[in-house]
Amino acid sequence: MAHLTDIEIAQAKELQHIKHIANKLQVREDDLEMYGKYKAKLPLSLIDENKIKENNLVLVTALTPTPAGEGKTTVSIGLTEGLNKVGKQATVVLREPSLGPVFGIKGGAAGGGYSQVVPMEDINLHFTGDFNAIEKANNLLSALIDNNLQSRTNNLNIDPRTILWKRVIDMNDRSLRQITIGLGGTANGIPREDGFNITPASEVMAILCMATSFDDLKERLGNIFIGFTFDKKPVFARDLKAQDAMAILLKDAVKPNLVQTLEENPAIIHGGPFANIAQGTNTIIATKMGLSLSNYVVTEAGFGADLGAEKFLNIKSQYAELNPKCVVLVATIRALRHHGGSLKEEYNTPSLERVENGFKNLEKHIENIRKFNIEPVVAINSFISDTEEEVQFVINACKSLGVQAVVSEGWAKGGEGTKNLAQAVIDVVENKATQYKPLYDWKSPVKEKIEKIAKEIYGADAVTYDKKAELNLRRIDRLGFNDFAVCMAKTQKSFSDNDKLIGRPKGFSVNVREIEIAGGAQFIIPILGKMMRMPGLPATPASENMTIDNNGVISGLS
């Protein structure tokens, strides 16, 4: 078989009308808000708290990834196909892809090979407009802030030098990272520094993903912390009476989106915060929707388990009272070689020695998951360059830790390739699941929460704080935000805050450079190292190789 691209596989699929997919969830056609024939929004009235408690939540995460990613989305979709193949009623619940990376290097984010969600072009482009709505809500608040700065009748006396709220755009656009606005004279506002973040880094995105109802969303929007007045009083979005207008812009974005997998199983896709700077998982509402409608829900949290899974378990599950029953740790032989010392050009060169050496990274993630009282399953996401001895080593090494490791061939074979993985997951859910427990209580002191994550999850010996971070801690205390969740911003490339420390680093400390506040999301965000909230485009952007013909058929959108 000639190698087909993801988009070719997706385009070859004859899609089912979305009403048939809804039917599998016992959702009537009349309850759907259709967006074309293959996408629909689900009304919040379908959420059922009793069902949520009865049904089974499975989280897919990964070892510390290489830059290409280890296929968490592909495994999540493949596992869902496999669960349905072995007779379970399963739904995959995922994040929405950001448009920015689509035109950069990364391409789409709707799975790969024979484990994809479709229509993949639409999911990777505007989809049902949720990111746009978030962007508009964010930027309306910015416009209201700048409008207030120069208002003569309505002025809140905001000190423009203290404004923390930035504009956003869902585009990889490095030129907008740092800008000066309000130039050109009195008609054009008050000159000040500003910048654009990419939309998945917006606090509005974080808020949408944390909201448990529409009222909760509105209240959180009002609680967004903007900055200070000249006499040092905090200013919130509610002071600009912005929350209702922002919520109006989000009235449809708050509803989860239903699409289908290549094997015609339900996929709910909703919200898309990045995992290195935000919570890295879909909306609480979507997870609850999945659990209200489906016996098994497979969901995903971004990057390695030290980022997405830690936040999923400490922030999302704790706040929303979810009880994940199994965690699937995605590993690839390629990434294990990397952690064992292979250079990028050697990733596809078999080396049992390096896999053995790199296993310590996976081992630490396994230990970490167990700290939440959850039993992990390891999914070895299969690649052509894997050798049998490398794979067998991982299976045996996991076995000696009491963990099942199963080869996952969802990319090449869809659900047929993940039936063993599905059985391993079912075994944990049905026979070994206990009540998960978070690692820290939100009510603990801030430094204690940060240290718990740094020491127990990252394996650090100590946490140091820059002077700016110490000042930020005092501000957090003054604002009464000590009880907020800690949403760490850290590189995805290492357990530590240093990209270079692969494997399972030891004897290191992490440094908190500064601590941001997301008043509406109820996060404090310690920044470890240099984190970027606006990516750039590569020298040859992916956009250059994309085409669309007169019939709307797209190519080059990988």
Added chain:
Amino acid sequence: MAHLTDIEIAQAKELQHIKHIANKLQVREDDLEMYGKYKAKLPLSLIDENKIKENNLVLVTALTPTPAGEGKTTVSIGLTEGLNKVGKQATVVLREPSLGPVFGIKGGAAGGGYSQVVPMEDINLHFTGDFNAIEKANNLLSALIDNNLQSRTNNLNIDPRTILWKRVIDMNDRSLRQITIGLGGTANGIPREDGFNITPASEVMAILCMATSFDDLKERLGNIFIGFTFDKKPVFARDLKAQDAMAILLKDAVKPNLVQTLEENPAIIHGGPFANIAQGTNTIIATKMGLSLSNYVVTEAGFGADLGAEKFLNIKSQYAELNPKCVVLVATIRALRHHGGSLKEEYNTPSLERVENGFKNLEKHIENIRKFNIEPVVAINSFISDTEEEVQFVINACKSLGVQAVVSEGWAKGGEGTKNLAQAVIDVVENKATQYKPLYDWKSPVKEKIEKIAKEIYGADAVTYDKKAELNLRRIDRLGFNDFAVCMAKTQKSFSDNDKLIGRPKGFSVNVREIEIAGGAQFIIPILGKMMRMPGLPATPASENMTIDNNGVISGLS
């Protein structure tokens, strides 16, 4: 009856499923791309060039308006209801509202009173995502330009000082008019001046509205003129290989949107360029769609007939080979008082003398329409403060010019209030329509085209050119763009380029400050006076008074 707001009237309406509206146009449900139950996109395959020639196009325009507007959209919708009431099969084809003004002063733009298109909240908010798609396509090009500026391998040698392409956002946000981007060091791009226009002012919007097919759209996107290289060669979007990726972003936006009027008649709403700085009318594709599916199409062009209608007739109709058979000139007694000398606080104070004095404005517009070989009908959009003697004067004065003037009560009564207007329009279409002719040929010399509009439509004695405009003319000649249409940018408040000259000014000249180029839209845009491409918010933005409850019911969106 207590006075209901527009949104209350709209919310009280029980909407028909959009498939029933499509059915009135003989469009099968299966051809629709639904966006919820009450909005749908229509595929371009429904366009039928033979039907377009057979069916009847009616353009609604106005006298020179006051800042509140004279109700063209309301009359267009009302007239459509009236035509259907008297037995014609009629569809209204309109522009999409911009989100920016919704949160400013203006509020929505979906008609008013009992002549509205619904669901009004959705139409006034994100609708089906077309504006967002335009914004993203525009801003992708911006990101590609800035990315190229600092590319080492792919550099086109663009001189950043010559870049004419700006970013856009659909928000009233004056602080973004003039900005500096690319600050903060080598990682953040090349510092340069930039600015954001509002999305309806984007050339991508103009292009979408001029495109006759998807291929035509793509070619026009490639032809966007960006600026010059350091060695003075012109740079186009195609040099950045941007056109396909931009077209991919526009693949759904190119399809017209179907909604319904309050009386359940079809409304096609698509594209929304402003009329003072752009062509001010919906897409050619939407007009052709309407004419393919409906015996009568009522459409609207922005601001007074010197702006929207002039461009509709010289640019759109000439390029798309449309043959408008009747022009409805909307007049209000209030606006006639204004042109007769009433101050703003006197607009609602009856004054026969001022109406008589202001009539000369309407008279000039009547003369102008006849220059296109089209017979006008005057619609007196009824207001409570109108007196019978004022109204009777207008009817008689029109009669003496051979023009029917009819009171239009669509706002208060819907189609029942516009049956007389409908009959007057039918009389012109069926008994008096001739072949319309444009005022100028695109192939004429540029200055000749500008002077023809200024002298014959505005009534100017002469056109003067600033030095910058003369330089721009030479650039246009060098680039080979002399055959482009002339899309005048002028105040909507006067026939002249001076806001203060109300009524029918005489003995004035207009001054061309500069001439912009829209290479993809195939326009040259002479700027008369100071035109703004990014509005601001008022001291108390409309957003402050908007609310939305937990059931999604919105108030304060007028």
